[in-house]
Amino acid sequence: MDDEKFPYAEERRLFYVALTRVKKDIILVAQPYKASPFIKEIIEDNKEIVKNLNENQMSSNPICPKCNDEYLIDKGNFRQCVDIKFCNYTESKLPNCPKCGKENMIKTYHYNIATCQDGNCDGTIKLCPHCKDWHLIDKGNFWGCSNFPYNDCRYTESKKN
Structure with a gap:
């Protein structure tokens, strides 16, 4: 019969041995939302010396x-899931507001536009009505989806004079 006080006691011992054999510094990398019970305990028991997981660059990116x-x-003018091997999600990175130049455009799917979130600005960008996630960009005589050629959305719309 197993009289161990903690679940996964053998794994815990092995993890502890690995941590105590480090000669200089140790960096533990964990996903904030999927950290193992061992990592969570280390953080909880050593709050004064463990850096907050939210301070790293990756965790400031959206889920x-x-x-x-x-x-x-970020991949230039679009974002993709870091686990591209198993998840093929991509989305456009909205450009800066065409009116005030700030990086605070928010998609408003109900109206198919992205609006500036600066309270003193009413800048907008039209979203592609075909693929819904990307925005239209000026292609000279017409507007075209910024998703082309990444995911082959070929939506265009003529400029009305």
């Missing part, structure tokens, strides 16, 4: 809305 497990990473 992938498709898999809800991983973070989105």
